[in-house]
Amino acid sequence: MEKQGHREMGIIPSESHSYIKLLKTNRELLVTHIRNTQCLVDNLLKSDYFSAEDAEIVGACPTLPDKVRKILDLVQSKGEEVSEFFLYVLQQLADAYVDLRPWLSEIGFSPSPLIQSKTVVNTDPVSRYTQKLRHQLGLDSRFILCYAQKEELLLEEMYTDTIMELVGFRNESLGRLGSLACLLDHTTGILSEQGETIFVFGDAGVGKSMLLQRLQGLWATGQLDAGFKFFFHFRCRMFSCFRESDVLCLQDLLFKHYCYPEQDPEEVFAFLLRFPHTALFTFDGLDELHSDFDLSSVPDTSSPWEPAHPLVLLANLLSGKLLKGASKLLTARTGIEIPRQLLRKKVLLLGFSPSHLRAYARRMFPNRAVQDRLLDQLEANPNLCSLCAVPLFCWIIFRCFQHFHSTFDGSLQLPDCTVTLTDIFLLVTEVHLNRTQPTSLVQRNMRSQSEAFRAGRDTLHSLGQVAHRGMEKNLFVFGQEELQASEMQEGDLQLGFLRAVPELGLGGDQPSYEFFHLTLQAFFTAFFLVVDDKVGTRGLLRFFQEWAPPGEAAAASCYPPFLPFQCLGGSGLAGEDPFKNKDHFHFTNLFLCGLLSKTKQKLLRHLVPGAALRRKRKALWGHLFASLRSYLKNLPRTQTEGFTQVQAMPTFIWMLRCIYETQSEKVGQLAARGICANYLKLTYCNACPADCSALSFVLHHLRKRLALDLDNNNLNDYGVRELQPCFSHLTIIRLSVNQITDSGVKVLHEELTKYKIVTFLGLYKNQITDVGARYIASILDECKGLMYLKLGENKITSEGGKCLALAVKNSKSIFEVGMWGNRIGDEGAKAFAEALRNHPSLTNLSLAFNGISTEGGKSLAWALQQNTSLRIFWLTKNELDDEVAESLAEMLKVNQTLKHLWLIQNQITAKGVAQLVDALQKNTGIMEIWVRRLLEIINITKNENQTTVTHSGFLATDPNRPISTAASIRTPGFTFPGCLLLQRLCLQQQLTPVVKV
Missing domain, CATH: 1.10.533.10 (Death Domain, Fas)
Known part of the structure; x- marks a missing residue:
């Protein structure tokens, strides 16, 4: 058969x-x-x-x-x-x-x-094409794209991982990614099975392009085991180079504008159409498209043979209308959002942690003595160290250190004073201008920074003109026409600030150029605005309109539409375009503030007349103050627990950065006066350690006490160190989800125990171990007014738990302690049980998800028999059994003050639930008990005016037994026996049921 x-x-x-x-x-x-x-x-x-x-x-x-x-x-x-x-x-x-x-x-x-x-x-043509792709991508990804064209740095030797975090639709954290291969893993972090695009985003300079370069290098060498035969890498700025009238089919986009098959292209393309899951597409820098491009409004096209504008092909590739099933990885700067229906996975890049920084230093400086010297100098300069959390800035700083170390025989140190980002870019510019100078073994080039800039004024002006014209048009690639209009010389191109665009076929036989990074283009734009005599006040402040509310920005908009696609809210700058990123404008404003600061006058006085410089400074400061006042005035205020709270946005962070670049205490004082609220909420603002420098620069001028909420940013230990000038004013400190380790907690301990004014300390979801727990216990011991302590989801075990429990026991002020998601176990639970006995103030306690089993649970239950302060107790997701439930039932017969008890996701069966219900006869205080049993959730609740009784199935208790009117049983979902039981209970107790199914 x-x-x-x-x-x-x-x-x-x-x-x-x-x-x-x-x-x-x-x-x-x-x-x-x-x-x-x-x-x-x-x-x-x-x-x-x-x-x-x-x-x-x-x-x-x-x-x-x-x-x-x-x-x-x-x-x-x-x-x-x-x-x-x-x-x-x-x-x-x-x-x-x-x-x-x-x-x-x-x-x-x-x-x-x-x-x-x-x-x-x-x-086979397909296999030969795969080999050609591997060869081409291998060449493209072998060396790091650096600003010094004479240098070649092997990517394999220099690449260092950054922090990669899976996030949800609202950018809430879903956990870390351990490796690049996890980006393409189909089992973790999936937001929508129907989504086609993996979206990687992060701030400028955080390493998005480097990540893609590393990914393509792994594929080229066969180390990316994901089953891909094709790897197509595009930079989104390439799509802005096409004319509005340009059309091409998908095959031409892939083959003519990327890599052409040596034989039988039709057969290769047919294979790709038939097996799209064998292809991986990466698109770098969605934010570098024209600002009026809207992914959600481009015409649909599902035909791979029908010619269309390249931007239409891009949008339909990302949505899956073309090559559905192919993997697509898209990067963009923070602030860009794409339609949810496109998203398969979201990954946030957070730059270097302290451990990453040390690993990167080892790669850049194999010599141990030089490496130690650099790290020692960074340790002594927290501000410089905080800049190094951004990989691009770290690389620039390290390269400058390398240059000076070799030029001056290792005798020159990094600056030990405050260093701004403008200082770093001025240093980069100086280094490259000096590369053109002849060198000698006998006599080294020792000209000053002022002399270097004065000698290179024409070159810098030409570079600035190119950068400024591109910035005005929102373009990042420049053809020969733009270079000639700016009188760019051949020698200027060899300095390394500009490099040839790797994509072919966009500008004919003549190569196109781009700045090695958008931050450098922003720097030269600001430099041009300062030194060019023809730039007036209006032109100087051109990019500050990006801080204005949408209506004001619309009035000032001068961007022409690029494509006839309907945009969200209108075209150009007129609407709230979610696909437009403003970082390049903000960086221009930041560098403008730095270049016009008082400390840079000596450098610039040889490049621009003093009167013009003073006029521009005056105009800039006036506009900066007006913008800050207007922004703060328009922030919505809410009254909460005696505080006037404002929720600031990332624009406020940029304003603070600009104020910090001025390095003027007077400017900082004036800015501080504009902050009227006493609760500053800066959650989800993508703040990095360097932003803490800017925040401290302003906030340390305040004369009032302040609540500061910086949850869900990327501050890490460097950021905590930079906040040191603020701690004398802070009563509420929220630093949850910020990559903080024991080192950062040590700084908190040193500062908070000086002033002893803190009442709320939030450190949920960081990297704190038992070492940090000891510091926090010491803070609780010494800060007698500390009421709230949030330490959930760290790495605290029983040893740290015992230290914290002892501090809680001795505290007369602590009101709430959150320890969810640590591993204190039974030993830690016993210590907290001892703390609970007769505690005078502890009202809310969470020991959920802490590996607590029978012995620990029984200790807690017995301790609660001698406690009258606790009202809410979370023991969710532990290993508590019926024996613990019996002890808790005995506790409920004695403790009449506990109101809410959460026992979901433990090992309590119907027997344990019955014991808890029986205990209600002798308890009139409990309002809510949650217990999950198989598919049931038994919830015992009480409302003020009525008792609610609901149940999902038959409960093994005597329905004739009276149930206290102070309590009830409630669960979602009903069976017929459950409804009968509900009706019988309600009739007996004369209750009006409020049923929620």
């Missing part, structure tokens, strides 16, 4: 070991599914099974099926060995003969040792 079934499918097993017979009986199957005859002929020729005449005979056949039939006739005529080799080629070149994989597996073909010793050559 099985043999007959195979015959019906057109598959004849090789039971007689006659390969000639096997080919003959499956002839039509082979003729139907073999599409590549050239590969077969090439291998038969190479193995001397075919002669040149045989190959000519096959080539003379008019159609593909005729060629296959002729090959089969010739192979069969040459005997069993040739027929076996024919099957061996089909087996070895599985991608070339993908349709025959099931058949080869079914017949169980196993070649003889003689045939296995033969070499099979893969001349």
